[in-house]
Every structure is written in structure tokens, then in C-alpha cells.
Amino acid sequence: MTTAADLVLKGLFSEAGLEDPYRYYAELHKLGPVSLLGGNGGYAAVVTGYEAADQLLRDPRFRVTDDVFSDDHGGTEWRQHPLLAVLNNSMMYSNGPRHLQARRLFHQVFTPRRVAELEPAVGQLVDGLLDGLADRLDQDGEADFMTEFAYPLPSSVVAALLGIPQDDLAWFRPRVERINDFLDVTGKTDEILAAADQATRELSDYYSTLIDERRKTPSDDLISQLVEAIDAGLHEVSDYDLVCNLLVLFNASFVTTIHLIGNGMWTLLDRPDLRPAAGTPAFVEEVLRYEAPVQFVARWSEEETELAGAVIPPKEVVLVMLGAANRDSQRFPDPDVFDVSRADLKPLSFGAGPHYCLGAALARAEARIAFPQLLERFPSLRSARPPIRNPQQFLRGYKSMPVTT
Template identity: 45%
Template sequence: MDVAETFASLMSPEGRVDPYPTYERLRAYGPVVQVGPGTYAVTGHAEAAELLRDPHVRVLEGDVRDAVMPDWRNSPALSSIARSMLRTNAPDHGRMRRLAAGAFTPRRIADLREVVAAEADLLIDAMAAASRDGTPVDFMAEFAYPLPLRVICELLGVPAVDRPLFRRWAADLTGVLEPEITEAELAVADAGATELRGYFTELVAARRREPGDDLITALVQAHDAGERLSGEELLSNLVILLVAGFETTTNLLGNGLTVLLAHPQAADALRRYPEHAPAYVDELLRYDSPVQLTTRASGAALVVGGIQLPAGSWIVLLLGAANRDPRRYPHPERFDPWRAQLNPLAFGAGPHYCLGAGLARLEAQIAFVTLLRRLPELAAAGMPRRRDRLTLRGYDNLPVALGALAPATDRDAPAGTAPGTP
């Protein structure tokens, strides 16, 4: 199997379920390798970080998409993503990002600590009630999905009664983030995008009539005050803020719990020393990243990792591989929350570093500590089912047995101290 065939195997069902062996086969060719005409894959941590921060390396704009799919503008899913901050470059990216950034400052995120802790306790109580006779519960449906959804909806100002609608719509839409998508999959993504845009069109009108203390109201007022946000940008960014606000964290919670249950000694150490939750979450992000790849295009000729990338090259940054680069992380296949150096690329780097990374980390830190303390007998209870995705890596279903339930006696969130062996 040559390098192009190895890269292509990532798109196979086996490659999507477990991409890590394929990453290592690609890594054997070097940290940056050409995998097709004008297309390069990056497995090295240093090289990926460099490219993500390089001002000449940009997200894929319309002219690049035109060469691959000339009619992409007719797709509600593709056009929604393209008009959001996720897929725009400077200066538009910075303009849109600044309008939303106020909701994700460290102070605003810290203020959500008690909200997240209370929601985690409520969801654990509900799981325990559903499992009173010992029946396993689906962790994804009962905890990993609703916790971050409730938090991002609270920030945005989405009414609680509408929140159950979003899981399917978001799952459908995010199919367009995959490296390859069939016409049938695109039709499903378009349906999800249409539903989400229709929902937010109605909610924007409602916020114009009755403003609230939420991000939707702030973005609506920014749009109505002038030219800082077009109508299409308003809808597209609301869709992205909602979807990105829970999809990545949902996957982090599912992937992370699976790892912790497979490493009971590490889980017990976190149960006893919750102040080390920040280090645990960063290692979970490194070990099995909820976002496995992102794509860029080079606006100028570059030399990275000893390889020359011509201007216009298509670059596939394999974040999941970079997070297991042995040059950066000795014995990367080991789950080791006591590593001296983390800083995984799970949330990207540079100008497109995930706006909600701090919130996702807070949610995961609180969630894992609360789950382990309140459910000391928590265990896997059957075969989980992975999503058939590569870019957004997570579970569709993750059955768990709860065992005994401890009371919510305290809500001490992780202190955020430096990691060290307990």
C-alpha cells in the first residue's frame, strides 16, 4: 500500500472506526506527505501547529470549493458553513468572531461553573432514576449530549422546550465536515441545515420583538445596528455556535469516559484528587481527540517539514495524528495525565482556535469529576457503537451500568492546579 492508498484508507469504515493505525503508517513517510495531486497530509505536531498559525495558510474559501464542487452554493449545509466564522478568513473572520467572543471570555466561562455542576448533578440523578432496577443506560443520550447542549442553549438564549430538536439536525449537518461526502449524505446534511436555519429565523424574529440577556439578542442587535453582520452571516453563525457548542464536547465526554473506564487506577486518582481534572482533560483531548482533522489551503509556496508545498496546495491537518506524535509525546499510545507537556491540537491553533475551547474544558472537568464521585461503580455495560465519522470522532451509543449513587454533597469544581502525581 503506497502513501496515497494509505491516506485513502482513512475514509474506509475500518479507518473511520479506528484511524490511529493508519496515522502511524502515514507517519512512517514523514510528518508532511503528498497524498495526491496538490494534496498534502500532516501528521507531525510541530508542523501542524506551524501551519495552523501561518498567515499564508487559510481556510477553504469559495474559489477553492469551486474547483471541487462548482454548485456548492446550492447546498444549504455547505453555504451555511461557508458563510460562518468557521470557514472565513481575515478580515471577515475576525469581525464575526469578535461579535461572539464576549460570551466566551474566561470570566464569563468561570461564571458558568455552578450552572454546569448543577446540570451534571441533575442528569446523574435522572440516569439513576432510569437505572433503578440495574438496567444500563446510554451515556451519550442521557448525559454527554444534554449537558453541553443545555449550557450552550443557555448562553445563546434557546428556550428549553426546543432543545430536544437539535441532536438529529446537528448530526445531519456535520456530515459536510467530513473529507468525503456522498450525494445522499449531502442531502441529509442539507435537510438538517434547512431545519436549523428555519428555527433560528423564527428565533431571531422573536428576539427582535422581545430582546433578552443572551448571545442571540446581542448578535441580532449587532446586525440591526449596521453593517457589522449580514443577515446570512447572522443565521450561519448562530447555526455554527449551536452545533459547535455541543457536538465537540459531547464527543469529548463519550471518548473520555471510555478511556477512564478502561484505566480504573487513573479514574480512581481523579476521583480522589479532582484538582488534577484540567490535566486529565487535556490528556483525554490528546489521546482520543473529538476533532480528528481540519483542512486548509496555502496562499503561498511554503516549506514545512522539509517538504515544499506549492501555492494553492490543499492541506489535510490530521490533528488526531499530531496529538500522538512521538517527537512531542513519548509513548503517545499511553494514556498518561501526568505528562509534563500537553497543549494538544484538539481545538486547533492560530486565528481559528476554537472559540468555545475554554467552555468545553470546564464542562469536561466538572463532568468527569462529578460522574466518578457520584457513581463510584460506574462501568461499561455492553458494546458501544462508534459514529461513522472521521472528522468528528465520537459515539452514537455508549451503554453504562451505574451501580450505587452517592449524594450531591458538594459541587467543588476542579481548582485548576498544575498536574502532578497524587
Template identity: 45%
Template sequence: MTLNPAGRTIETVSLATLHTDAVRRNPYAFYAELHARGPVCAVTPGESRYTFIVHGYEAVSQLLRSPDIRVSDRTRLDFVPTWAEHRTEAVFMNSMFFSNEPRHSRMRRMFGQTFTPRRITNLDPAVVSIAEGLLDRIEATVKSGERVDFMREYAFPLPANVLGELLGVPEEDREWYRPRADALGRLLELGGATQHNVEVANTASVEITDYFAELAAKRREEPRDDLISALVQASDADSGQLSPEELIANLVVVFNAGFVTTTHLLGNGLSMLLERPELLARLRADYSLMPSYVEEILRYDVPTHFSVRQAVNDVEIGGTLIPAGSWVLVLLAAANRDPGHFPDPDTFDPTRPNTSTLAFGGGPHYCMGAALARMEGQRGLQALFERFDEISIAEPPATPRQLMLRGYDELWLNLS
């Protein structure tokens, strides 16, 4: 426990706890301990680059919206002359996900012109159609007497195919893309930047960026009614909006983020409901409840447990002074289990009146695809439950241990 410059005492915790197997299996017990210590904790000095953990709901919300807080961006790499030669660094740092003002607004504005609410709403029939097509295949597999891996046969291809239709990624290429997206995702995990993971991710990044560069060139020659064509045309019309490197990097990151998180929303959500048959029965009896169920799934076990921020000026967050230059670990999943904001936070309750989840972040970096993810979760789960009367887990899945993009690799089901 130390005295913060703001004049308040603040407890110190070790981030090493987050790397233990017990906490990786069940991080929520650790999050509950953090809440008992206040909305902000200091990190043991010298242990990592992080100085603070922010985990209280109001503190996280305040931090994500503060103009004195920024994301990690390419400016921190300017002292490394070769950073752009490492393709994964180049992909991340040329995207709006890892950019601050004014660069962030410039890139987000370009995508906002094409990634519109109207375009998302118009995808509703396509989401249902894609779900029904996947369920037809699953039904044929069931009739042949085989089990079904929900993650491979439904949770991954549903959002990947929806986003593929929106962006213009050909269907035959989407399965090829999945392991390469996984390679990039592993680098975002706490402690994930091992030499092996970096090498694998760089190889995947070369393949993915070359792929999108070729696809963008094709759409430039033969435009279609998709997001890539619209972005290429808009970028060509105003060369100051997106550089070629920024265009490709954002296509990569938007596609990755657009299906990986929804994949785990579907997998985590199904597992939760199968463990609670009384709640599933209530949902089956009234699908108008689906939006509140999906919101509670997102609150209760969000796929993205954390994000990283840095203070550019001294700023007070949750009653604690965060000095300029401090790196902060922002625990979104912990904020969604804050007992000060959500009564009885460890109970899965789709009827709770307050569903103001931070699953999609907040502030200028609020997830652009939040509405699409909600739609896919609602339509995808409803179509599954309407098709199959009996659903059960065929074998216990391996407990997830990742905090970034947390979910199952496989989820084997019995269906009838």
C-alpha cells in the first residue's frame, strides 16, 4: 500500500498473479480481490511496464473517454528504425486500433463512411441466411451420426462469412485466413510476444497483407458492392485519407477483430446457456428476450478481458493520480463484474435492469462493429435453438487460459 500523489492510499498488487494457471483458469476470483482494494491499484514497481491496473467500472469508463489517455501507437517505435520491417508491427501500428489523434479520426472517418448503420442493418437477412446454410450442413452431419465441433462448424464461419460478405473476402479464402488471424491474436495476449509467436505472426502478417493488397488491386480494377471496393475508391479519390499501408493494415485488423470476438461470443454464450437449462428454456419460450441475453453474455464473460493505455498528461482516474507517461492495464472484464455497478455480479442474470457493459470499450476507440456483433450473436443463437431441440456438450471443453480473445478452441456437441 502506498500514498498516491493525489493524497489517497492505493494498494499495490503483483501482475505475476495474472500469469498463474489458477487465475488464467478463473480470472474472476482475482478480479473480485481487486474490487475489494478499490477501483485502481498500483503495480509492483519494476515488475513490468505497467504502473497501474484500472478495474472499477466507473474508473474504466472515465479512463477510456479521457483526452489525457492514449493507446499505444507508432510514435513509441520511432526510436527503433527497423520497426516497419517487422510486418506484424507495421500492421498493428498502421491501423486505427493503434493510432491517436488526429490520425485515428482520419482513418476511422474513412471507414465510417462505408461501415454505416444502414449497411449493417441491411446485413440482417444475410446473417440469417448464412446461419441457416451452416445449420443445414450441421444437420446433415448430425444425421450421419457424427458429433459437431460448434466452434469450427458454426461459431467461426458465421461471423467470418458475414464479415467476408461485407468486406468482399471470397468465401473460399475464409478458412485459410483463420489460423493466420489466430497467429496475430496470440501476440496481443499478456506475455504473448515470445520469440516463437513473433516469428509465426510475422510470417502470417506477410501472407495476410500480401493477400489484401492483391484483393484491393482486383477491386480497383473491377469494383463490387463491398467495403473493400468502397474504401479503395474513396482512398483513390482523396489520397490524403488513407495511405496504401494504412488501407491494408486496417483491412487486416478490421477483419480479424470483426469475426474473432463474435466467434467467442457465440461459443461462450452457448456454453453458459447449456449450463443453465432453466434460463435456456425461458429463452426458447420467448425469443424477444434474446437481446438482453446477449448483453448479459457480453457482461458476464466478454472475450476481450483487457486493453492497454498510456497517460499523456497527469490525470486523476477513480480518485487516483495517474502521472504522465504511466502505462495502464485496463481490465474490461473486471469492470463488467464490478459489484459497485452490477449487484451480484457473478450471477448470470439476463433480467438485470442495468446492462451497460464495457465489452466494446468506450470513448473514441469504441468498437465500430458492436452493432454487427450483437446482431450476429442474437440471430446466430436463435437460429441454432430453433433448429435443434436437444443440444448438449459431448465432452468437457478445455478451460480457456487466454485473457485476450478468451474462448474455446473446440466445443463438441451432441445435437438432435
């Protein structure tokens, strides 16, 4: 059976939807906060209402798609794929005690106090990248903002935390992108999975070598601290568990920040009147609401559950559209208007509940620090040509953004 929501989703996951998903979200909002689907695309329902999405993400009956779900719905063949094995062994794709154990292990690096301590170092990294951006502008007359700034800032911050040498970051980017290609709804092909598997093998080998090095020669970084804690018996985590979580943590911690910074920069280039507000928390929150870097997440129902009047069958997958929830007029009046004066602005861009993004505070801090320094250094920065959008529905942002002065 094909429902009205199925037809809207078909349009959403098309080239037209990639360019402008919000008109499709508006159509889904007309159908209600939760719409049941015919199951043709593997999903039982789509959630677009803010309150319904917030409720679902906090409800323990809705779980991330973990190894138990994968075994029940597709057998154990997924275990032969390095990417799927790593994902299902990480905290991002686990539930219950295993999720809590891994989350506690990594939580120490993302506490508000630790983030505050990092802010001066983030400011220094921003200054250094702005020097590089200036050199590129002087040399070529224009620069790709995504390549010169939006990618290296968050990746450099996370690398500094973990102890990954800065010289290795260029090697990371294509491998991270291959994994992200598979995470998109339209990326579930054998060819894309094979490329993501190979990237996972290479990244796993890299982290295993780094763990061995830090075990022999500890340094002042997170990996050294984690290895020390594991070897002391403070956490029941194997080296493989650590590799899986490091791989996912690195990807998740900076990919969303790339697009937060890129989307915020394009807003400032398109709306120069907003520049005085660029360094405020309100501006960062409105960027997160208006153009959520992560547009959707998936959950599966452990049991039959009623949500906003819709009955979700047991053992089925629900698509939670964060980008649509952030454009819900019942929660945000005039949702298609960028407005930094909104009261009680709490977008769902980093999720909610037990799987709320660990790096949310760090991402916000990076954006809040970066925008004012950018505009102070380059007050006349402007678009050189229209940006090229990232070709994914899952991660909304830009692949390239040429700028000039």
C-alpha cells in the first residue's frame, strides 16, 4: 500500500528534494506530526512534528538500529561487512548497558568544563586557518571556504583531542566521506558499501596502530587516557570496542560541525544584515534550526507504541525528520524565516534523549568563536559563485563554497 506520505517522501529523496527539502516537509506537516507509511522503503512511519520527534527520541521503547535489530531483520550477513560491524559495535548504534558504558567512557572529554578549557585553543586554530584562507585569497583571488576553513577547523579540534597528527587529516577526509555516502538514505548500494568497507578497514588499522603507540608511549591526549583507563580495568572495553567508537566519534564529532559552519557562513554571505549577530548563541541556534546539518535519524519500535495518535507497529523502523521538526510551525512561528530573536529556541538538530550528541557543546562553541573572527578578519568576504551542495539528504550542507573579497 502506498500512502500520501510515501509519495511525499519519494519527492523528498529526489534531486528536487535535495535542493529544497522544506517544501516536502511542509507537505508532510499537513498530514500530521506522525504519518504511517506503506513500508515500501523499509520504514513504517515518518515523524515530522517537533513534540512528537522530541517525545520519540526520549522514549526508551524506541531504540537505535543496533545489532539485535540487524540480526532480526537481515540475518547475520552484515557482520561480514567491516563498516556495519563497526557501526553496530559503537555507542551510536547500541542501546542499554553497552551504550551507557561507552558513553561514560567518552563523556569526560565533552563536559562543559572541558569545552570551556578548549575555547582558547579553538580561537588559535581559527586564527591559523584564517591565515591560510588569506594566503589562498591573495594567491588565487578566491578560495573554497569549505576546503580552507569549514573542514579543517572541526577536524583539527577533534584531532587535537584524540591525539591524531594534523598532517594526517587530509588522509582522513575521503575515507570519512565514503562512510557518510553509505549512511545516506540513497546510498545503500553494493558499490557504495564496498567503498565504505574499505575505508573502515583503513581507518580501523590506523586507530589500532595509534592505540598501540599510545600504550607504549603515552601522550597528553584522549586516546592515551582511554588506553590507560582500560588497562587499569576501569572500563570493560576491548581495543576493538575502542577502535569502533573512535571511528564513529571522529566522524560524528566533526561532520555535523563542518555543515554548521558552512551553513552559517552561507547565511551570512546571503544576509549581510545578520553579521552583527554572528557571534551570539542565538545566531548559532537559529542556523541549527533553519538548516540542520543532520536532517534525519532512524529508530525502531521495541513494542507497539502510540505516538501523536498514530500506532507504530512493533519491530518497525521510524524515520525521524529533524529538519522537518525544526520547521514545525506549531513550535516555531514562521518557520521558514531566519529569525535570531526567537524565544525558547531549542532545535532538535543534535537529537534528544540518551543518544543526544556528545559533541553538541563543542560544535556550538566552535561556531560561536569562528564566525566573529572570520568577519573581523574579512569584513568584505562575499560569494564568488553559487555554492555546490553536498549531494546527500542525510547531511545538509555544501561541498564547495567559493568566496572572495
